[in-house]
Amino acid sequence: MSTPPAAAPRRHDIAVLRGDGVGPEVVEAALTVLDAAERRFGFASDRTEVPLGADHYLATGELLPEETVADLKQRDAILFGAIGSPRVTPGVLERGVILALRRELTQAINLRPVRLYPGVPTPIAGLTPERCDLVIVRENTEGAYVAQGSSVHAGTHAWTAVQESTNTWYAVQRTVDFAFRLASVRRGRLTLCHKTNVLVEAGRLWNAVIEEVGQRYPDVETDYVHVDAMCMHLPVHPERFDVVVTDNLFGDIVTDLGAVLQGGLGVASSGNLNVDGSAPSMFEPIHGSAPDIAGRGWANPAGACLSLAMMLGQLGEGEAAAAVESATAAVLADLPALAGAEMGATTAELGERIASALAEGTAAPVEGSLMSQLAQVSELS
Numbered sequence: 001m002s003t004p005p006a007a008a009p010r011r012h013d014i015a016v017l018r019g020d021g022v023g024p025e026v027v028e029a030a031l032t033v034l035d036a037a038e039r040r041f042g043f044a045s046d047r048t049e050v051p052l053g054a055d056h057y058l059a060t061g062e063l064l065p066e067e068t069v070a071d072l073k074q075r076d077a078i079l080f081g082a083i084g085s086p087r088v089t090p091g092v093l094e095r096g097v098i099l100a101l102r103r104e105l106t107q108a109i110n111l112r113p114v115r116l117y118p119g120v121p122t123p124i125a126g127l128t129p130e131r132c133d134l135v136i137v138r139e140n141t142e143g144a145y146v147a148q149g150s151s152v153h154a155g156t157h158a159w160t161a162v163q164e165s166t167n168t169w170y171a172v173q174r175t176v177d178f179a180f181r182l183a184s185v186r187r188g189r190l191t192l193c194h195k196t197n198v199l200v201e202a203g204r205l206w207n208a209v210i211e212e213v214g215q216r217y218p219d220v221e222t223d224y225v226h227v228d229a230m231c232m233h234l235p236v237h238p239e240r241f242d243v244v245v246t247d248n249l250f251g252d253i254v255t256d257l258g259a260v261l262q263g264g265l266g267v268a269s270s271g272n273l274n275v276d277g278s279a280p281s282m283f284e285p286i287h288g289s290a291p292d293i294a295g296r297g298w299a300n301p302a303g304a305c306l307s308l309a310m311m312l313g314q315l316g317e318g319e320a321a322a323a324v325e326s327a328t329a330a331v332l333a334d335l336p337a338l339a340g341a342e343m344g345a346t347t348a349e350l351g352e353r354i355a356s357a358l359a360e361g362t363a364a365p366v367e368g369s370l371m372s373q374l375a376q377v378s379e380l381s
Ligand SMILES: NC(=O)c1ccc[n+]([C@@H]2O[C@H](COP(=O)([O-])OP(=O)(O)OC[C@H]3O[C@@H](n4cnc5c(N)ncnc54)[C@H](O)[C@@H]3O)[C@@H](O)[C@H]2O)c1
Pocket: 022, 026, 081, 082, 083, 084, 085, 086, 091, 094, 098, 265, 266, 267, 284, 286, 287, 288, 289, 290, 291, 292, 293, 298, 299, 300, 301, 303, 338, 339, 340
């Protein structure tokens, strides 16, 4: 009798968008970790490089060509570094590539965990991992980021600039619904962060959505904080929060503060989630291209590696996702500092350390991992 052929390994078709500055450095480290995950968990990936960013723009004038969007839509997921360069006018690449990608690929939700892992130093005195485990769910396609606005008399002292913020029931509802679902598999608490006392029109819409969607999740308790008060509560009482839902601009700002709680910008991860299956999701560290440290090996790759973990979870590689998260957390806990030369190892060396910890499989599992909660949220949809 002939032996049946061995099953082909699971394959995932991934677009790799390294971008500018430290983007290529942290993505390279994450790919070293992906190699180790594939060896240990028996899957494989096809990786297509997507050359978007400052170099591509300066050489071709292209920001996000239609063919690139069409090609990206065929992939299973996108691993992204960062975009932005002092060689290009601020806003051109950020709006023309990052925001355009999130919009074109209907990446409705920007998911940003704020978690302090055991042993990782935080600048917030007295903060412990038990008190810092929340997720910020940011609306990702509209608000102030729809780029609607106009100027008259620009360049004169009569200059008048109008910058609008758009809030549609449709986009707010899908964000809020995702946030409720996530809260229902976590600690059952959802906080709206907004500025309803001043931005009253947008605030009324967000509140009405919370009220209507909330009726489907009677076990989730709701809470509200103004975004200015959030900047006080987040560092002082992070344990108050489980899932925070907020608009695009407020989410962008408060998640940088969240990153500080967990050790700094280099540690924080994110997923731009397409929740209707029309296009791939995109996973990226929350930091930018950090031109001040680019090329020196001083960028912490943990945010990129934790974004990789989220990507693996979304690709159905739940075990690998949890292992990448725990290996990254274990390596972080051993570092003397979380950024710059003080880390005592380069970006590439840290990628290798995380890959080795993953291969050895000795890192303590992370309790209550977001990766497994996200799998439960997809089951609920
Ligand atoms: N999604 C994105 O691609 C994205 C996000 C934010 C900013 N940007 C762009 O990036 C460029 C730089 O912006 P910025 O300086 O305001 O923000 P930044 O996040 O690039 O850097 C802010 C500070 O954090 C440090 N830092 C960033 N990443 C780090 C890492 N992995 N390890 C250690 N330290 C790290 C930097 O050295 C810098 O001091 C701008 O062009 C901006 O528009 C892009």
